[in-house]
Amino acid sequence: MVLGAAALVVGLALPYFLNVDRYRPDIIKAIETATGRKVRIDRLSARFLPTVRVTMEGFALASPDRFGDQPLVTVERVQASVGLFALLFRKEVRLSGVRLTKPSLRLLIAEDGHTNYEFPPQPAAAAASAPSYTIADIDAVQMDGLDVLFAEAQGGAWSPRVRVSDATADVKNVSVGAPDINRLKAGATFKAMKLDVPGLAPLEIDTGTVSSSGAAVSVEFTAAAGKAAAISGTASVQDLAKPVVRFEIHTKTLDLEQLSSITGPVQAGPSTPGAPAPKAPAPAALAAPALLAEGRVIAQLVKYGSIEGTDVSTDVRVFSDRTELGAVSFFTCGGTITGAGTLDYSKSPARVSASLQAQKLGLTRLLAMLKASAGMTGTAEANLQIAGPIGDSLLHSMTGRGRAAVRSGTLPGFGRDGFMSRIAKYTNAITFGTQGNLNDVIPYRSLTGDVLIGNGRIYSRLVRLDSDAGTVDVHGSTGFDSSLDYDGSAMLLNGQTTRRPDDVVSALKGLFSRAVKESVGRIAIPFTVRGTTSAPTIAPGR
Helix, strand or coil: CHHHHHHHHHHHHHHHHCCHHHHHHHHHHHHHHHHCCCEEEEEEEEECCCCCEEEEEEEEECCCHHHCCCCCEEEEEEEEEECHHHHHHCCEECEEEEEEEEEEEEEEECCCCCECCCCCCCCHHHHHHCCCCEECCEEEEEEEEEEEEEEEEECCEEEEEEEEEEEEEEEEEECCCCCCHHHCEEEEEEEEEEEECCCCCCEEEEEEEEEEECCEEEEEEEEEECCCEEEEEEEEECCCCCCCEEEEEEEEEEEHHHHHHCCCCCCCCCCCCCCCCCCCCCCCCCCCCCEEEEEEEEEEEEEECCEEEEEEEEEEEEECCEEEEEEEEEEECCEEEEEEEEEECCCCCCEEEEEEEEEEEEHHHHHHHCCCCCCCCCEEEEEEEEEEECCCCHHHHCEEEEEEEEEEEEECCCCCCCHHHHHHCCCCHHHCCCCCCCCCCEEEEEEEEEEEEECCEEEEEEEEEEECCEEEEEEEEEECCCEEEEEEEEEEEHHHCCCCHHHHHHHHHHHHHHHCEEECCEEEEEEEEEEECCCEEEEECC
């Protein structure tokens, strides 16, 4: 017991008599000799009970001189237990209980392709003067506040490609026998991590696992893209020297309105290089946009406001200036929509453009989804090209053009105060052969027209409704606020009425005077449509 008490007293008193910080210059020199890089250590301390534990504060490992004042690694604090017997008798540095506080790793690629994490072989003289100690593999390393940045030099400035911040990670089986990052082997679990990739919404990663072997890294994760989606997926980088991320992402629900916060490239932060990027030795042509990531996104449900689609899948390619969506397909309103699109974040605000093809959409369900209770039926199809800035006013700032058609449908009977009901008092011709019953529907073969989108409205130069009773041609616009502004003309076939043609024409002439134009077997009636899609107002035209 006396010996134990004495050992305890010695262990507690030893740090006051043994100043380990005096070895700091020797440790810095040894690391600089082994790596060929400048090293900074602000303070070194140790305690000896219950085990030998060393604390290093303010550690930094510099990048090559050509990268300027941009360290490869910085750590606010390093704590580790040291195996004393292995160090003294086997000249082996065996570390355990390693904990890094706020480690930061900056992986930089210059315009000529060189990186700051390449460690060329040291000269023979340097190797000969290096300490004869070996470093054993580390069983586990705990990291709090981890920050990792991939950035590439473009046009004399650093362009962030991928950034991981605020991560908590437990790294297993770390091989550090050589200072070459390409020879690092590790496995880790992490949580509470933020991932930024240009063109994608920031991902708040809840949990995940990562493994690395050589220059390859693979990740499995669950995460949240703000309020837009809760996702799970996989990602991998095959070569850290050319960090292109390959991924596959799954989500139950994706809310496109919540993605309006996308602003493009990762914003500069505490771990983003601030100094000018090194340029290639020879003048280079303007660099082409770099591919950052590519993969596939699969969602059970995608919605934008009241618009919804199911079984959505798309190929995604993320470049430094844009994101491309290819082979988009989803089901909605009993039909399918396919297409492709681009999100261009080289502009501010970011702009979206898309080419869409719709087939076999149920018009009743589509109108209900758009909250337009027009009471029409039919099967819709469309071919559209649209573009506009991402933001809260996307619909009102959108532009586009194309064609649309609805086939084999019906129109509702008109209200008793409308233009059609007035005519029906004299003839059922205007009800397209429905025997004058205003509650009946009006069948038609097709409703086709051109589409021009702008100023918050959908314009058409000519929309034609074709039925057995005649045709209706209209031109005008519908607003995204559901307002209507159309002028048109109904060309009716006299043979579709139950009264003699002469009686019909006489009645219509008496009611509308010059507004009714008669030709052989036809009656032309101009009209206007105002109001809203849920409450249209129809009146005689000129």
